[in-house]
Amino acid sequence: MTLLLNLSYTLTTFFYSVKNLKYFRLISLFLTLFLSLVGILSIGLNYVYLNAMYGKVYMILAFIPYLIFGVLACVFQAVKGHKDRIPLILAMVFIPSTFLTQEGVGGSLFLGMAYFVNYLERSHREEVVKMVSLFSESYSPLYKERYENRTSYKEFQKAYRLLQFIDPKDFTLLDEKIIGHRDFKNGFRDKRIVRQFAIKGVIGKTTVTDYLLTKPLRLSRLGRKVI
Incomplete structure (x- = not known):
């Protein structure tokens, strides 16, 4: 039992240490860049082979509609502020044609x-950032209420247990936006805070959302909030 507890403590310290978050980020960036370059080169070879087999006219007639749809959809999502959906749109545009050759499949x-x-x-x-934003005394707007409810919900218990391994001083709040939404059907106003944090030594910024609830937020299969 002692061995398991020590192992659990060691693993938790390893995964939730800010120092290791920096290394995770660097490794992720390197692997993502490397795998993406290999994938793009493979898909490029896929189109070269398709062009050699079927000719330019067929390529233009077959793929121009997909490209037009992809460009319009990406622009629309960017204007609507849903930039996170652009990779999915690009995948829908390019991936179907990659199954025509081995290089394309490998690239995908x-x-x-x-x-x-x-x-x-x-x-x-x-x-990690969400734990700091939602549950730490330094940043949580509902710290007192959530701390009092920690014994009632296992999600809160886990958050406060892991928060012991995290130093909020390593996190810097860069931006904060309060977004309100009026639900006329149910007769209440929904408000949430979108925050952007920087982590000491970690490249990039991290955005999290706080729905300002004192109970765990769960989503139903239809995507509606259930408290």
Whole structure:
């Protein structure tokens, strides 16, 4: 039992140390860049082979509609402020044609691995920042209420337990926006805070959202908030 507790403590310290977050970020950036370059080169070879097999006329007629749709969709999402959806649109435009050659399939796999590596690192970093933003005494707007509810919800218990391994002084609040939404159907006003943090020694910024709830936020299958 003591061995398991020591192992758990060591792993938690390793994964939630700000120093290691810096290394995770660097490794993620390197792997994402490397895998993306290999994937792009492979997909480029895919189009070269398709051009050699079918000719330029076929390539233009077959792929121009996809490109037009992709450009318009990306511009629309950028104007609407949903830049995170642009990679998905590009994937929908380019990936179907990659299954026509081995190089294309390989390129898609490399790009998928690049996305997965980036997703893992970003999700873990956002989890750490969210703990600081939502539960630390330094940054949480509802610290007292959430701290009092820590024994009632296992999500809060986990957050405060892991927060012991994190120093809020290593985090800097860069930007904060309060977003309000009026739900006329249910007759209440929904307000949330979107914050942007910088972590000491970690490249880039991290954005998290606080829904200003004193209970854990859960999402139903339809995407509606359930408290």
